[in-house]
Amino acid sequence: MEKRLFKDAIYTAIAGMTKAFSNANRLEILDLLANGEKTVEEIATQTSMSVANASQHLQILKNARLVGARRQGTFIYYALSGLKAYAAWKALRDMALELEPDVQRTLDQYRLETNSYPGCHFDEIYQEPAAQLLDVRPVEEFAAGHLSNALSIPIQELSERLGELPRHKTIIAYCRGPFCTYADEAVALLKANGYKALRLEESYLDINLNEDQWKN
Amino acid sequence: MEKRLFKDAIYTAIAGMTKAFSNANRLEILDLLANGEKTVEEIATQTSMSVANASQHLQILKNARLVGARRQGTFIYYALSGLKAYAAWKALRDMALELEPDVQRTLDQYRLETNSYPGCHFDEIYQEPAAQLLDVRPVEEFAAGHLSNALSIPIQELSERLGELPRHKTIIAYCRGPFCTYADEAVALLKANGYKALRLEESYLDINLNEDQWKN
């Protein structure tokens, strides 16, 4: 194989995969699927897309091997292909947060408006006995994987279940990741009810990905 | 700011950056610039593109903040924006190697044809006293950063400078990364001249990125 052909083949193949990342709707789908498998309709609802459009984007992600599909009854569940796919999305996300000021600025502004600014990071709180981790995602996502010692109270039920939370601890709320708004809503609600509360910037997978980093 | 608008703003902004990755020519440019700054013409030559086309792609990379430009005399030198940008490219690359079989297959086939298969990894050789690291990139790239204890002999000069290499050690050749062919050429040449030689899969930046991993 000639050198030029070799390089073209390699870079073209990789670009084929990276193209799947180059669309806002698909990034949102990936971010969602990182927290557990979902049906087309759930994806469409969560992302405010039409079902047909979501399906089309899912085909693109599937052809790029970023997501896989599993049929159960009349439903088809889509899920992220693996940790490497999440790692790539996270690397792109972290890069954008550092290199594109608009991203960080928009994030900060939203946090300020929702009274969840500033957030905290896992390494600051994971050994803190006066902190209580709270997972506000739907129970299926909690079941698919969660931070150890976290309580699970989905955001919709939080206002009715405040009594389950320890009064004397700082509540560290987390959700699907930095661009999910559930934890912001939770922190706002908790603060309004007299709790000390902070938003965790990382998601379960973010921590899981760097497991080694926290291990010892 | 409304929740939907917030998410659209964030994901759209990140997709804007990731779009810059979604083209084979631009990936090749990024891979090249990771090894040190280059002029438009050098980039065009190395990647077999027209100068105008390379310039156009560089504008896209610059607008996406993935590369920066520095003027010196009549030349403009382009360089990667930072380690986060390289980390994103590496994450995409590693993902493709794992999830897209064609990429690994093409790579293996090329290595077999050029007699540089199989390669070795840094963690296998970095403490091996019977190994001699050899950097076959141009001297400017060596100067911009290289593995410690590596010898620098650009690939074009290698055949005339074989005498500088220790006969009794295994020569570990490396270059710009897994898709660069310099190290393959070097290994083929070294083997043809009776040396024991292996191709290192990682580049200098790959090792530098995971510095902590090798530190202790």
Add this chain to the structure above:
DNA sequence: CAAATATTCAATAGAATTATTGAATACTAT
């Protein structure tokens, strides 16, 4: 088998991307 539901497909129009060409710009050196 028929009805109901989840998902995909096909067609379309509008928008964005790409490589090429040749002209325009910006800087240096004389």
Add this chain to the structure above:
DNA sequence: ATAGTATTCAATAATTCTATTGAATATTTG
């Protein structure tokens, strides 16, 4: 200033991407 060189810009046509619409397919349930 003028000439020379590096780089960018502008215009173009071919291709690809995107959201929408409505029809088609596949599976379960009755």
